[in-house]
Amino acid sequence: MFQRFALAISLSLLSSTALAADGPLQIYISKAEQTLTVYDGDEVVATTKVSTGKPGHTTPSGIFSILEKRKYHESNLYSNAPMPFMQRLTWSGIALHEGKLPGYPASHGCVRLPNGFAKTLFSMTKRGAHVIITDDPVAPTPITHANLFTPRLPVDDGGLLSDVELRPARVEAGLAPVEVAMNAVPPRSGAETKVTIAEPPPLRILITRRTQRDVVSDVQRLLGTLGFDAGISDGLLGSRTIAAIKAFKEKNGIEKDAQILSETFLGALYAQAGEDHPPTGQLMIRQKFAPLFSAPVDIREPEKALGTHFIEATAVDRYKRKAEWRGVTLDDHLPASTQKRLGIVTPADDKSIFSAEAALSRIDIPDEVRARIETMLSEGSSITISDTGIGPETGDGTDFITVTRAKPRG
Known part of the structure; x- marks a missing residue:
């Protein structure tokens, strides 16, 4: 009875905290501890026990986002098994949903949530919310670095952005025009007039090696x-x-x-052709689950691995040109064959050395590309840095999905 009472209090606190959430929520799942933790910036909003995939049906680790939400769904892979309050992470069948929790990994790859908690979490999240799945637990921490993007107004100091040559991708036809803001200085007055800006949807940025x-x-x-x-x-x-x-x-x-x-x-x-050298990296942008554009960047010391890092803008003030970033570095052990194919001599096995800040220090982004991104930056925009680029789970109707690899036993 006490456990039921404690659960009721937990869900009540969860619901009230969700209404007061200031920024984008992040969901972190530890397969080793069979736990799920919801963060609003640095604040832990809620925690719960879960049941992930059993041996032979292991839940993949990596960086995901919620692609689809259904209050009631039946599995099309496992005999129409019910999946209440389903939140899809991949189109291949991985999702969060309500289910039995025996106290150990028991699912066919999905993440089972307790009754009640699944419903409350469903009401808190939006499509596009990030879900990070790891073996050992990790938590987002503040990250500051000169190479992180700083929001700016589309018109800055009276100038217009140059027409930088970017590689276009399939742009979603339904994207509405974005209202822009500009600073107008009236004659005979130093007063500055601001036009309200409509924030664009969050960007999904992937920085990786060139294919x-x-x-x-x-x-x-x-x-x-x-x-x-x-x-x-x-x-x-x-x-x-x-x-x-x-x-x-x-x-x-x-x-x-x-x-x-x-x-x-x-x-x-x-x-x-008048260009210095072949670039070693590629920056790609998605927005609302569709490719937007891509551009070449440089990765210094390409023989060293970058590692795998996830960073999200949890607060953006375009007028003050400020953004707060939080993120994590994930374990991602590349097979020797993959390292050889990518020309990697030094793997990123030590997270204290191959940190997100260290990876950012090795990436050179052209000023024109940076300006283009910073005029579109909004709260919830994220950066994934990875050596292996777009994986097979990334496709139509997804953000960038990065699947990581556990360290081989022995």
Whole structure:
């Protein structure tokens, strides 16, 4: 009876705290401790016991967000099993939902929540809220770094943003126009007039290493500026693009190489196109579960792993040009084959050295790209830094989903 009474008090406190929440909620789940903790900034809003996936159906660890919410849902994988107050994390079948808690991992991969708690949590969250799943428990802490984004007004000091060349992606047609704010200085007066700004939806930012498709897309663009017909900049190494690369090599006396995208070729191509060097990183933006744009960045010391980090803006004041950031560093042990493919010599196994701040210090973001992002920054915008880029769970109707790997036993 005492346990039921304590649970009732817990849920009552949870509900009242949710109404007073000031910022975006974050949900942290520890598989080792079988617990779930809800944070509003640094404040713990609620905690509960959970039941995650049993052996053979392990709940994946990583960075997720709530993609879909249904008060009543039936599993299409396991005999229409009921999943009340379902909050979907992946389209492959991982979700939070009400279920039995035997005191140990017992689900088929989902995270089961206690009766009552599942309903209350469902009422607190919104689509897009982040869910971080780890083995050992972690908690968000304040992060300050010069490389973190600072919100700004779309018109700053009377100037307009330059038309930086960014790679467009499929933009969601339903995105409403964003009202902008500007500072107008009336004649004969130093008074400043502010127009109310409508905050855009939160950004999802992923900073990672470049893939071959990113490199090929740049090669096609640069070859086109130099008069070679490489086709559209789609990142696909087709016959038309290969022919253009061979033509460039022949014209510039570059000897045949086993690699079509050799370092010698890339260096010569970027130099002729007036760009310093091939970038080593890529920054990608999503908004409202749809790709928005991407742009190249540089990762210094690319032979060292970046590690996996999640950082979220929990307070944004555009007029004061201030933002508060909180985040965590996650365990993510890359297989030797993955490290070799990515050119990583030093893995990020020591979180005290390979921290989020250390990763941010190695990333160079062009000023034009930074300006574009900072005019769109809003509360709840997040940054994921990862060596492995877009995983298979990221797709249509998702944020960036990063699945991490546990350290091999033994």
